[in-house]
Amino acid sequence: MVDESMIQVSDITQYFYCPRKIYFLRVLSLSVPSRPKMEMGKEEHEREHRRAAERKEIYGFPREEIKEVLHSVAIEAPEYHLYGVIDTVLILNSGEVIPVDIKYSRFEDKKRNWTKQLVAYSLLLESKMKVRVTRAAIFFPESKKRMMIEISSEDKKALLSDIDTIMLIITKEVLPNVSKGKKCSYCEMNRFCTL
Template sequence: MIKLRVTDVKQYVYCPRIIYFTYVCPVEKRVTRKMAYGKEEHLELDRLEKRRNFKRFGLDHGKRVFHQYLRSERLGLEGRLDMHVIANGEYFPVEFKHTVKGPSLNHKYQLVSYAMLLEDFYNKPVRYGFLYLIPEKKPYPIEINTNARIFVKECLDKIRDIIVGEKMPRPNRFKGCCKDCEYRNFCGDVN
């Protein structure tokens, strides 16, 4: 089984072509201003988050675990989670995102992927996670349900199909995604 990263799920949902340009026809990607800024924001948020309470997450108390490396042989998936909270015998993945557009689908399924990895790591179900939007300083609770888990597994299968088949997928139907894409210059059929 081809081992994949959680970020592959996020990228696949954003645009399947990113998988093609990452694995099949690797190209030097352009680091966007947004990507560089997001990395800086993550470092500052890590520092601040250690001092904050858990009320924003709807919890009285808990333990934070930062940058836990997780992998699942069953899923053929690995990744490093920004943070997870352990409280009352439950596990809550938290992904920090620098976006002003609200939680997006690719971020949601990245979080679901991490929840599935946490389930395998702790051998306990994960019911909720949080997308923490840095500009708003606000966590958005995301339910981790059966349909979301099924969708992630289907994405993993489709990603592996792209890699094995070595065929470029169709472009994203939402052309707004192309505007900030680091691979935009390599797609000959989008403006």
């Protein structure tokens, strides 16, 4: 059973895909069927970690700038009601800490839910490592491109407000409005959702 007082970073990405998904997943406890694509993604993450160790650049950062690389970093921050697993954390020689999320998408446009995910990772890292996180990265292995995301104090404050809204949906069992659009046809929850 998932602790109602905490949300996963994946809940945030689901919320920004469509707020109603949180209701189905966390209030009604409907499960998302595991797809072959999801299983392939897990295996590909492991392969990407191994490949990154052999490259001159690690997720677009020159090897000589990197002090430490951490993979699959699980962090809990009760003060934010938040927990998650970060794909990769880079600790640079300068002391800067950068969360990196690996995306197997052909779409390299900055998506709001991806940015919110990285802001959540920055909060988790700040809580655990007692450092200020101001940048994050998304790495696209297929194209070997890196997208940097600047993270401001305002972004973090906005995310804390978003977390409060998500917690309200879960604890008060509030059915939010649906986020209509083309994505409804791909959504695993569309068979439960009356638009």
